[in-house]
Amino acid sequence: MNWKWLESLPKWKGALGKYQGVLLVIAAGVLLLLLPTGGGTSSKAEQPEAVSESSFDLEAFEQRLEGTLSRIQGAGEVRVVLTLDNSGRQVLAQDVEREADGGGSSTVVTVGAGSGGQEVVALQTVAPQFRGALVVCPGAGQAQTKLQLLEAVSALTGLSADRISICEGNT
Numbered sequence: 001m002n003w004k005w006l007e008s009l010p011k012w013k014g015a016l017g018k019y020q021g022v023l024l025v026i027a028a029g030v031l032l033l034l035l036p037t038g039g040g041t042s043s044k045a046e047q048p049e050a051v052s053e054s055s056f057d058l059e060a061f062e063q064r065l066e067g068t069l070s071r072i073q074g075a076g077e078v079r080v081v082l083t084l085d086n087s088g089r090q091v092l093a094q095d096v097e098r099e100a101d102g103g104g105s106s107t108v109v110t111v112g113a114g115s116g117g118q119e120v121v122a123l124q125t126v127a128p129q130f131r132g133a134l135v136v137c138p139g140a141g142q143a144q145t146k147l148q149l150l151e152a153v154s155a156l157t158g159l160s161a162d163r164i165s166i167c168e169g170n171t
Contacts, residue, residue, distance in 0.1 A: 056128050058082060069135065069152060074145040076138040079169075082157065085129040093121040130157045133164045140168040 016023070062080045069078040098104035113119040133153050139145040146166050153164050 058084065058128075065153070065156060068156075069137070069149055072139075072145065072148050072152065074139040074142055075149060078135060078137040078149075080136075080153075081134040083131040083133075085131045089126050091122065091124040091126065093123050130159050131163070133157055133159055135164070135166045136169040137166075138168065138170060140166045 062082055065080045065082075066078050069075055069080065072078075094106045096104060096106045135149055135153060137145075137149070140149065149166050150161055150164055153159065153166075154161060157164075
């Protein structure tokens with residue numbers, strides 16, 4: 001085996017002894033850099049307070065619902081009208097900086113979207129809340145069809161039965 005590094009060991013011991021003070025100062029500097037400062041702390045998305053309106057297309061949702069409900073046996077062509085309590089929203093990520101005296105600031109976190117654009121970072125998307133639903137179809141006169149329509153609208157919108165009206169009509 002080649003043990004040349006053992007021959008250079010005394011040279012390294014001598015160099016370490018010679019520069020021991022310099023190495024001690026460097027180690028102390030690294031230790032001071034790793035210690036936290038008392039000025040303030042920064043944490044990403046600590047309190048997601050910023051809220052942005054999201055784009056919920058009510059008409060497109062109504063059309064999808066009409067198409068789906070029309071496939072229920074005996075319903076016929078269905079028309080749906082939905083009302084909203086509030087539209088969907090997004091909870092945005094924030095960079096919160098707190099000072100030692102209790103003050104602080106927060107900014108919405110953005111990321112580069114290419115071509116110099118910026119996009120916000122959404123932590124959560126909250127779905128819209130529906131207020132009520134009206135369903136009009138020729139098959140609503142039959143109890144079984146009406147029940148199936150009621151259950152389907154309730155399942156898809158989260159509305160209770162007292163907020164859904166199903167009427168027989170010509171569409």
